Amino acid sequence: MGAIGAGIAALGAGIGVGLIGSHAMDAIARQPEAVGDIRNNMIVTAALVEGAALFAIVVGLLAG
Amino acid sequence: MKVSSRFSSYLFVVVLALLSGPVFAQHDDHGHGHDHDHDSHEQSHATEAGEHGGCGDHTEDGEYDPVSTVMNHIADANEFHIWKGVHIPLPVFLYAPEHGWTTGTSSMFHHGESAVDRYVLNHGRANRIADDNFPMGEVHLDGILHQVETTTDAKGKTKETDVYYACAKGELWKLDKPSTLDGGILGGGITSFYDFSITKNVFTMILASLLLIFIWGAVAKGYKKNEGKAPSGIQSFFEPFFTFIRDEVTKPMIGPRYERFQPFIMTLFFFILFCNLLGLVPFFPGGANVTGNLAVTLVLAVLAFIITNIHGNGHYWEHVVWMPGVPTFVKPILTIVEVLGLFIKPFSLMIRLFANISAGHIIILSLIGLIFLFGENGNSVGGAATGAFIGGLFTAFMNLIELLVAFLQAFIFAILTASYIGAAVEEHEHNDHEHAH
Numbered sequence: 213m214g215a216i217g218a219g220i221a222a223l224g225a226g227i228g229v230g231l232i233g234s235h236a237m238d239a240i241a242r243q244p245e246a247v248g249d250i251r252n253n254m255i256v257t258a259a260l261v262e263g264a265a266l267f268a269i270v271v272g273l274l275a276g
Numbered sequence: 277m278k279v280s281s282r283f284s285s286y287l288f289v290v291v292l293a294l295l296s297g298p299v300f301a302q303h304d305d306h307g308h309g310h311d312h313d314h315d316s317h318e319q320s321h322a323t324e325a326g327e328h329g330g331c332g333d334h335t336e337d338g339e340y341d342p343v344s345t346v347m348n349h350i351a352d353a354n355e356f357h358i359w360k361g362v363h364i365p366l367p368v369f370l371y372a373p374e375h376g377w378t379t380g381t382s383s384m385f386h387h388g389e390s391a392v393d394r395y396v397l398n399h400g401r402a403n404r405i406a407d408d409n410f411p412m413g414e415v416h417l418d419g420i421l422h423q424v425e426t427t428t429d430a431k432g433k434t435k436e437t438d439v440y441y442a443c444a445k446g447e448l449w450k451l452d453k454p455s456t457l458d459g460g461i462l463g464g465g466i467t468s469f470y471d472f473s474i475t476k477n478v479f480t481m482i483l484a485s486l487l488l489i490f491i492w493g494a495v496a497k498g499y500k501k502n503e504g505k506a507p508s509g510i511q512s513f514f515e516p517f518f519t520f521i522r523d524e525v526t527k528p529m530i531g532p533r534y535e536r537f538q539p540f541i542m543t544l545f546f547f548i549l550f551c552n553l554l555g556l557v558p559f560f561p562g563g564a565n566v567t568g569n570l571a572v573t574l575v576l577a578v579l580a581f582i583i584t585n586i587h588g589n590g591h592y593w594e595h596v597v598w599m600p601g602v603p604t605f606v607k608p609i610l611t612i613v614e615v616l617g618l619f620i621k622p623f624s625l626m627i628r629l630f631a632n633i634s635a636g637h638i639i640i641l642s643l644i645g646l647i648f649l650f651g652e653n654g655n656s657v658g659g660a661a662t663g664a665f666i667g668g669l670f671t672a673f674m675n676l677i678e679l680l681v682a683f684l685q686a687f688i689f690a691i692l693t694a695s696y697i698g699a700a701v702e703e704h705e706h707n708d709h710e711h712a713h
Contacts, residue, residue: 252524256695261690263624266631 218272225265229258335446340648344438350565350634352477353400355382363387364560366479370395370402372469375412382473391415395469396442396451403441406452406468418443420451434687480564484550492546521545521690529694530701540583544576545690552633552682556675567685568633570626577626580693585618588700619697621696625689632685636678639644643667643674 236254240247284339356364365383370393372378378393394405421441425565428434441448452467474482491510495518498511507515526534526541551566566572594600596618599610648666651660 219494248524249528251526252691255684255688256691258693259628260624262632266627266635267624269635270627270631 214272218269221265221268221272224268225261228261228264232257232261282459283310289528310655340645342642342645342649345645346638348399349641350568351399352475352564352569354397354402354471354473354475354689355387355400356476356479356560356563357400357677358560366474366476368395368402368471368473370404370469370471371475372404374408374468388420388682389417391417391442391444394548396420398440398451398454401454402471402473403440403451403454404467404469405449407449410444410449414678415444421448467533476564480551480554480561480566481572483561484554484566487550488543488546505713515678517546518542519576525687525694526690529691530698531703533701537694541690541694544693545686548576548629548689549686552686553679555633555637556678565634567629568637570630573626573630576689577622579623581618581622584621584693584696584700587697589703591702592700607654621692625692627687629685632681636674636681640671640678643670 232254236250239250243250304623342448354364354368358364363383365381368378368380368382368384370378372394375393378395380392382397382400382402384390384392385395385402386513388397391405391410394407394410396403396405396417417441421443423439423441424436425439426436440451442451443449452469454467481516491514494509495511495514498507498509502511506512513590521542522534522538525545526538530537546565551572554562555565555567557563588596597611598606598612599614604609607699644667647660647663650656654660
């Protein structure tokens with residue numbers, strides 16, 4: 213069960229990080245001069261999304 | 277000057293390594309391999325709970341258990357395992373309330389073949405035989421037996437727990453769990469002893485700190501010497517890192533008062549980075565999973581929490597306890613959310629770093645484990661070769677990813693801490709804001 217939960221968590225985080233990446237690319241294409249700010253915010257947001265997934269994975273590990 | 281400081285750092289490492297006794301003075305090690313090898317002193321089979329008559333069934337055909345092998349590798353240990361039979365001992369300082377301190381080096385345990393003052397080295401970690409009848413002093417052990425005991429609780433749920441027994445004098449002696457102070461990952465519990473030893477993790481943290489002190493000492497000296505001139509030597513290498521943290525992390529995140537927090541953010545970034553990178557080195561003096569240890573990331577997160585909140589200004593606390601600009605009936609709800617948020621932020625810092633680094637180590641160790649899984653405990657050379665080929669390729673690939681993760685996680689920890697501090701010290705143009713509404 214833990215493995216299934218971890219898999220679902222990874223799925224959600226994958227979609228989330230993918231959306232962040234695609235929209236960041238859009239934003240960079242629109243405003244190439246803002247690439248630095250966009251990259252920083254992208255990394256921070258991706259870290260937050262990933263944090264949610266990692267919580268789920270740790271819970272999955274603990275649940276066995 | 278530079279030469280002497282570098283020399284003294286080497287000297288310290290060498291002294292620390294030698295302090296604990298002869299490095300290569302090895303006991304005849306009959307196949308007690310932790311590293312990428314099946315643990316022949318153990319049985320991974322689930323056996324029935326209960327007494328076994330002596331250690332007679334303690335045979336050498338332990339199967340390769342990937343999960344326990346991986347978990348033992350990412351956990352802390354009281355000695356550095358180099359390869360089969362070669363260990364670098366570390367100092368141990370153990371305390372039990374009944375009989376005080378036991379100090380020495382981990383070589384006195386002979387890698388689990390001897391018990392000293394009821395302490396036993398199990399998987400490189402000090403455990404204690406919590407039995408008053410066991411003799412003090414050095415006692416030869418016939419081995420350590422691993423059993424999976426299945427207990428059924430009132431609801432009919434079965435729970436499997438790993439129990440270790442030391443075999444000595446034809447009897448089985450139950451081992452207490454490793455002490456919580458050793459930072460065993462997700463393990464431990466209340467134990468009958470305390471472990472204050474210089475473990476692998478502590479050693480690596482000391483090493484990382486010394487490296488940082490010497491490197492940044494040299495860089496600071498360079499700034500004094502080359503004031504108004506172009507940087508030279510090691511200073512040129514680290515200046516981009518410094519300006520990166522300043523221009524990309526502290527300045528935009530904290531705002532005009534960033535200089536006050538620059539040292540803290542820099543320390544966080546470089547300590548985590550050095551520990552991550554040392555953790556990627558698969559041999560001594562690396563190989564300790566420091567930032568993948570919950571206790572270490574907990575302390576880092578608690579520091580971030582304390583520094584954020586003691587610098588919090590009135591606006592920050594107003595937003596936490598009584599959010600301005602929202603209807604009154606929402607305010608209590610937001611208070612609960614904000615107060616929870618105070619703790620969730622450092623908690624997520626802790627879990628993020630721990631989980632990222634541990635996950636990377638688990639993946640690499642699992643790929644290495646393919647060799648033994650395909651090799652069927654050494655019965656299939658072709659399988660082992662296939663495993664080595666596939667596992668080796670993927671491990672090389674994963675190591676590159678982990679190199680990126682080592683930098684990224686250090687950066688994320690630093691930038692998130694900076695943004696939390698920034699939120700706490702921000703001077704709001706709050707009045708303008710409310711006028712605008």
